[in-house]
Amino acid sequence: SFGNSPMIKTLQRRTARKKTKRLGEVQQKILLLLLGGFALSCSRSPSKTLQIIRGMHATWKDIDKQSADRAIQALYESTLVDARENPDGTITLTLNEVGRKRALTYRCKDIKIPKPSTWDKKWRLIIFDVPEWEREARDSFRDHLDYMGFFCIQKSAWVYPYDCKNEIDFIIECLDIRKHIRFIIVDHFDNEEHLKKSFGLD
CATH class of the missing domain: 3.30.70.240 (Alpha-Beta Plaits)
Structure with missing residues (x-):
């Protein structure tokens, strides 16, 4: 299955060593977007970082794509999202249970x-x-x-x-x-x- 692909396993090994950090404003917005049921489609850059190709929300017009890409990479490294490799080589990110709880805490701020x-x-x-x-x-x-x-x-x-x-x-x-x-x-x-x-x- 794609969940057991070498790329995903490599990413999981890298992120397993990283601790969850406080999230920035852009990362919080992305978490809340994923909490609403959205999924983000990403591709790999030559430097192996994630880049968003589909799923950007219309309300993010004030966030440039570079900032969003950095936020997505940081979110993945914090293990708050799950990655699924697709047949076309792209990666779909969805919120996991740990990420869901974190997103809910940001909603509590209101x-x-x-x-x-x-x-x-x-x-x-x-x-x-x-x-x-x-x-x-x-x-x-x-x-x-x-x-x-x-x-x-x-x-x-x-x-x-x-x-x-x-x-x-x-x-x-x-x-x-x-x-x-x-x-x-x-x-x-x-x-x-x-x-x-x-x-x-x-």
Whole structure:
């Protein structure tokens, strides 16, 4: 089968030694495109790097092809996509499960927690203990909490004053870490005045 071809095996051996890195903006856009069900057809340049020949999305008019080609090569080396060699010598890239989870985390960045007109005097406490072998998901979850305005009271304990359960549920489902997360509603903290000041509450 094409999945066992020498070219694919060589690529897999090369990429197996590479660790997943933080992705740039173009790489994130490509992941989200693939998440939507698109497949990218690529060819090999003389230098053996991947080049897109079909599948560029109309909304990418602000991205030049050279940048897109570099992003595709980096994505492949991060093992977030699968490659299938076609009879005509081209290679089709599709999102694999690891890439799907990563793409979903970028979609999570669009989440905004609505702020009510009045505070219900309760705190939402998020406690998590994600194992080291899921470090990428753990770091992503922490980054999302920070981005959404949560306050870190300990290394793996974050607090927020407004209802956010639906938003947190969505993120932990995307990251597949539900069993490592605890969502607690708290009436009072001993350092509550400091927290109130941090969130601009009376």
